[in-house]
Amino acid sequence: MAAPKSILKKTSYPATTSRSKDERDREVALYHANLLQERKDIELKILLNTETLIDYPLASKPYDASNPSPVDARSFKKLVQPFQPSDYDSLIVERNINEHCGYSLCPNDRVKDGAAGKYRLIGKTGKAKNFKVVEKGELEKWCSSACAKRALYVRVQLSQVPAWERDITYGMEIDLLDESKSGEDPTVERHEKMDSFTPDDPGKKNATDLALERGDKGVGAKKGLVDVDIKEKDVQRPAQAPSFETEDISERLESLHLQLEGHTTVFGSKRQRRHHEELEGIDEDGYCSDTDWKLD
C-alpha cells in the first residue's frame, strides 16, 4: 500500500521520512512527558511563590502599600507573573489566614470585625450612589478599601491562561496602582523585558512563530515537535520600491500621516487598553461591578 502523497515538498522534511516509526513514537512520547513535567514545575513554582508572598512585604517603614519598596514591588511582580486569577485568590486566602492584608505589598493586618452579622453598610455618609451593602468577609480580606482596589488592579492583569499554555512571547508585565510613587524609572524595566524577548538567533524566533501558529504555544513547546529550517527565498528580479500608484489610499488618508514605513503606531499595548476597559468597572470605593469577588 502506497503512503498517501504528502502535500509538502519532500525536500522540506527530509528527516521525518528517514526516521523509523519507533523513533518518532518515542519522540512524541518524550514531547508529551516534557510538557507534563513543565506543567508540574510551573505548578510547584506557583506554590512556592505563594508561600513566599504570604510574608510580603519584606521592607519595613517608611514603605507601605501606597509606596512599596522598589525591591519588593519588583519581586512581587515577578513572583505573581505565572499566576492565574484563581492562584491569586488563593494567595489572598493564605495571607488572610495569617492575618495579613490580602494585598501582598501591604504590611498591615487585615481588619477583623468582631461584630455579628453577615453584611456591612458602607458609604452611608456620602452620596447615595456610594452606598453599598457588602459582605463582611469581603471587607475582612483587606486593611482598607484602598488595598482592595490595589489588589484588584493586579488581579485583572493576570492571564486566565495557565502559565504552561501561555504564549512564550506574551509580554506579561504587571503594573501596580501605585507604580509612579515607587521611585523607580519604569522605562528601565520595560527595556529589560523587551531585550529578554528578543531571540538570540532569528531561526529560533521563526521556529517559535511557526509553533505558535500550529497551536504549540506553551512554554513547554520550546522544544516542540516542529523542526523548522527557514530558508531565505531567492529573488531573481531586481528589487522594486513600493508605490502608491496601484493602491486606493482614499480610505487611509486620515491616518496616513501617522504611518511610519507603512505601520501605524498605536499607543499602549492591547493588554493595557483592555485593562483600562476592565478597570472602568471600578468605582471610587474600589469595588468592581464585575468580578467573582462579590464586592458589589
Next chain:
Amino acid sequence: MSMATEEERATKAREAGDREAARLWRAWRTVHEMVQDRGYQLSEEEVKISLKDFRYQYSGPDGSIDRNKMKFSADPSEIMVKRYTNLPTTAQPVPPPPDVGRIWVEFLPGDNVGIKQMRNFAQFLSQNSHHTGILITNVSITPAAMKIIPAVANETRIECFMEQDLLVNITHHELVPKHVLLSKEERGKLLERYRLKDTQLPRIQLSDPIARYLGLRRGQVVKIIRKSETAGRYASYRLCV
C-alpha cells in the same frame, strides 16, 4: 429571674463542652483504631480509652479539651514490616528496605489551615524522621496547602483527615466488608496463581474512604472478604489506583 437565666446559660455552656469532648473522644478513638488496624503497635489501653480518662488527660485549665495535647506516635509491628517487605528480583537481588516507619498523629487547633500550617507540619515530621504523619483538623485545609503534600512526598508521607470524618469508624459498619492489605509476597502469589497482570484486577481509588482508612498506596492489592448467606464467605481482590 436573672439568676435562672444565668444558671441556664451555664448549663448550656457545660452541655456544649460535653458534646465537644465526646466528639473529640470519638475521633481520638477512631484514629487509634485506624493506626492499629494498619499494623502499628498500640496498647489496648491507648486504643480503648474511656471518655472519662480522655477528658482527664486532654483537658486544658478551663476544662475544655485542648487539641494541642492530642498527639501520639506509633511504630510498625513486625507483621506490618513484613507486609511492606520488598521481594528480591533478578534485577534487584537485594531489595530496598520496606517503606514503613514511625507514624505521627496530631490534632490541629485553629479555624484555618493553610500553607504555613502544612509546611510546619511537614518540617516537624522531617526533623523528627517520622515516616508518616496524620494531620486531623476541624476545618477543611486550603487547596494550596494540600499541594505541599506531593511537594514533600520524598521526605515524608502526609495524610489529612477531618474530625467529622472520624466520628464513626466506617470499617465497623455492618455493610462494609473487611478489607485486608496483601503483603508483597501474597500479591505476587495471587497474580501468579490466576496468571493476571495487576491492572486486570478491579480497582479501588486512593480517595476511597476505606483506602484512606488503611493508608493504601498506588499498586497495593486488598483482599475484600464478604459474608454471603448463600455462599458463606468469599473473597475478592482490588488494585489500588
